[in-house]
Amino acid sequence: xxxxxxxxxxxTVSEGASLELxxxxxxxxxxxxxxYVQSPGQGLQLLLKYFSGDTLVQGIKGFEAEFKxxxxxxxxxxxxxxxxDAAEYFCAVGARNNFNKFYFGSxxxxxxxx
Amino acid sequence: xxxxxQSSRYLVKRTGEKVFLECVQDMDHExxxxxxxxxxxxxxxxxxxxxxxxxxxxDIPEGYxxxxxxxERFSLILESASxxxxxxxxxxxxxxGSAGELFFGEGSRLTVL
Numbered sequence: 281x282x283x284x285x286x287x288x289x290x291x292t293v294s295e296g297a298s299l300e301l302x303x304x305x306x307x308x309x310x311x312x313x314x315x316y317v318q319s320p321g322q323g324l325q326l327l328l329k330y331f332s333g334d335t336l337v338q339g340i341k342g343f344e345a346e347f348k349x350x351x352x353x354x355x356x357x358x359x360x361x362x363x364x365d366a367a368e369y370f371c372a373v374g375a376r377n378n379f380n381k382f383y384f385g386s387x388x389x390x391x392x393x394x
Numbered sequence: 395x396x397x398x399x400q401s402s403r404y405l406v407k408r409t410g411e412k413v414f415l416e417c418v419q420d421m422d423h424e425x426x427x428x429x430x431x432x433x434x435x436x437x438x439x440x441x442x443x444x445x446x447x448x449x450x451x452x453d454i455p456e457g458y459x460x461x462x463x464x465x466e467r468f469s470l471i472l473e474s475a476s477x478x479x480x481x482x483x484x485x486x487x488x489x490x491g492s493a494g495e496l497f498f499g500e501g502s503r504l505t506v507l
Binding site: 284289314316321322323324325326329370372380382384385386387 | 398425427429434435436437438439442444450484486488495496497498499500501
C-alpha cells in the first residue's frame with residue numbers, strides 16, 4: 281500500500297541553524313514527490329517538487345530536497361533557518377499514472393528558537 | 395496571482411444541520427479536491443472532481459457529498475453534521491496536464507456542537 285511517513289512530529293531548531301526534515305514513502309514505482317508548507321491559519325503552499333532528472337531539487341525560500349531511490353526518501357533541507365520558517369511541513373507523493381492521486385504525510389511542525 | 399477561495403474560514407454548526415462549504419478557483423483547472431486535515435493524520439481526501447458534474451470518492455467519503463455544476467466551483471456538503479466532522483477542510487485544484495501541483499485554499503475550520 282502507498283504511504284508517506286514523516287517520523288518527526290515536532291522539531292525545534294535555533295535561528296541560523298541548519299534543518300533537515302525527513303520523509304520516507306512506500307510506493308510501487310517512482311512517484312512524483314512534493315514538499316508543502318502550511319503557515320498558521322493558512323492553506324498549503326508548494327515548496328518544491330521532484331518529477332525526474334537531477335535528484336537534488338531547489339525550491340522557494342531557500343529550501344532544497346534530495347530524492348534517494350535506494351532509501352525511498354525525499355528529505356527537505358535548509359542551510360540556515362529563519363524565524364519565518366516556523367510552520368508545518370508536509371511531504372506528499374503523487375501517482376505518475378493518475379494525476380488525481382496524492383498521499384500526504386502527517387506533517388512536521390517546525391519551531392524556530394530566537 | 396492564482397487563487398483558490400474558500401468562502402467560509404470559520405463555521406460553527408449544530409449536530410444534524412446541513413452544511414455547505416464552497417470553493418472557487420480562478421485558474422481554469424479541471425481537477426478540484428476536498429481534503430480533511432486533522433492533527434497527526436495529515437490530509438485525507440474526501441472527494442475529487444476531474445470535470446464538471448464528475449466526481450469520485452476519495453479515502454473518507456462517508457457522511458459527505460459534493461457538487462460541481464461549474465468548472466470553477468466545487469462544493470462540499472455535509473447532509474447531517476456530526477461532532478466527528480469537526481475539522482479543518484481544505485479545497486485544492488490542479489491542472490489535469492501539470493503532473494501534480496495542488497493549489498490550496500486557506501481552509502475552512504468547521505466546529506460541530
